[in-house]
Amino acid sequence: MKLSDTTALAAAGTAPVSAAASAAEARANIFEMTQAAEEAVLRPRNPGRWPQPLRAAMAARIARQNGEDALADQHLEAAGRFAALADPEDDGTESGLGAVISFMDKVATRTRDVQTADIVALQAGGVTDADIVRLAELNAFLAYQIRVIAGLRLMGAGG
Amino acid sequence: MSRVVTKFTRSVPQWRPRVAPVKLEEATAEQLDALKVTPSNTKVSDYVLTLAHDAESLKIRSPLFNAIMYDRGGMSRAERELGAIGASMVNHCIYCAAVHADRHAQLEKSTEVTHRLFRDGAQAELDPRDRAIFDFAQALSECPSRADASHIAA
Numbered sequence: 001m002k003l004s005d006t007t008a009l010a011a012a013g014t015a016p017v018s019a020a021a022s023a024a025e026a027r028a029n030i031f032e033m034t035q036a037a038e039e040a041v042l043r044p045r046n047p048g049r050w051p052q053p054l055r056a057a058m059a060a061r062i063a064r065q066n067g068e069d070a071l072a073d074q075h076l077e078a079a080g081r082f083a084a085l086a087d088p089e090d091d092g093t094e095s096g097l098g099a100v101i102s103f104m105d106k107v108a109t110r111t112r113d114v115q116t117a118d119i120v121a122l123q124a125g126g127v128t129d130a131d132i133v134r135l136a137e138l139n140a141f142l143a144y145q146i147r148v149i150a151g152l153r154l155m156g157a158g159g
Numbered sequence: 160m161s162r163v164v165t166k167f168t169r170s171v172p173q174w175r176p177r178v179a180p181v182k183l184e185e186a187t188a189e190q191l192d193a194l195k196v197t198p199s200n201t202k203v204s205d206y207v208l209t210l211a212h213d214a215e216s217l218k219i220r221s222p223l224f225n226a227i228m229y230d231r232g233g234m235s236r237a238e239r240e241l242g243a244i245g246a247s248m249v250n251h252c253i254y255c256a257a258v259h260a261d262r263h264a265q266l267e268k269s270t271e272v273t274h275r276l277f278r279d280g281a282q283a284e285l286d287p288r289d290r291a292i293f294d295f296a297q298a299l300s301e302c303p304s305r306a307d308a309s310h311i312a313a
Contacts, residue, residue, distance in 0.1 A: 026232060026233075027226075027230070027232075027233075029226055029230070030223065030226050030227060033219060033222060033223040033226060034223065036219045036223075037216065037219045037220060037223055040213075040215040040216045040219050040220075041213075041216055044213075044216070045215060046214075046215065048213075065302060065303070066303045067303040067304075068303075108302060109302045110302075111249075111250040111251070111252075111302070112249065113251075116177050119178065120177070123178075129178035129179050129212060130212040130213070132178050132212075133178060133209060133210065133212035133213050134212070134213045134216075137210070137213045137216040141216070143302075147299050147300070147304065150299060150304045150306060151299060151306070154306060154307065154308060154310070154311045155311060157308055157311075
């Protein structure tokens with residue numbers, strides 16, 4: 001895969017010859033590992049309770065909540081039957097995923113307010129510890145990917 | 160049981176996960192493989208054992224973290240820790256802020272900057288370069304990001 005084909009550089013719209021592109025070139029290993037990390041959270045071999053289309057929908061939702069529409073559209077393509085969840089207005093109740101979506105929303109948009117009770121609520125709903133960690137990893141990766149994209153875009157804007 | 164720490168500190172608190180870490184003796188081959196690439200092989204921390212629940216992610220996140228924080232070129236290691244402190248303060252993660260503050264103090268051989276940040280908050284007096292790095296990190300950590308061209312210019 002070419003560096004410019006990685007999700008982060010594509011979504012940031014990084015021009016091939018720019019300060020952002022040369023910074024990315026100098027950090028090529030990071031962009032390659034970032035893409036591998038995306039594979040691990042969006043298309044894992046062992047997805048646990050969260051199938052790949054649901055992961056794509058949650059990723060698109062988090063991107064949307066951060067105002068990253070290009071990234072959201074890209075993740076949405078793989079969301080299949082869970083596509084409705086990419087809309088932050090859908091609270092997940094209809095899909096039977098209300099508690100999970102509520103947890104993901106809080107971690108993504110109000111990180112500072114997350115408390116023990118939020119984890120306990122998932123556990124009480126029958127979500128295993130391993131599946132809670134999988135949700136956290138997905139959320140953490142998106143938080144990172146979105147900020148790399150936002151930073152690259154700002155560098156691009158500055159020339 | 161020790162109390163939950165709610166104020167920023169440079170003394171790294173004991174990290175107590177709300178989910179059960181993987182037990183090393185029960186770890187699968189894939190989990191053991193992922194645990195091998197973590198920074199500390201001598202004593203596997205609860206933090207890493209908790210992440211081992213998602214072995215595929217752990218296996219890539221440790222080398223990615225190391226590259227971001229320690230690879231040569233660009234910002235100094237202490238400046239990267241300062242950025243991480245900014246993000247940790249926005250997310251109100253006492254543990255992460257303590258870990259990064261402790262490393263910052265070690266690298267700088269001084270607790271001055273982190274002491275000021277934790278005493279006076281985000282508006283603490285910093286030199287211009289540190290201020291620019293810290294402000295950008297904080298703005299970018301908001302959801303959605305508040306970072307703009309003025310942060311880049313600074």
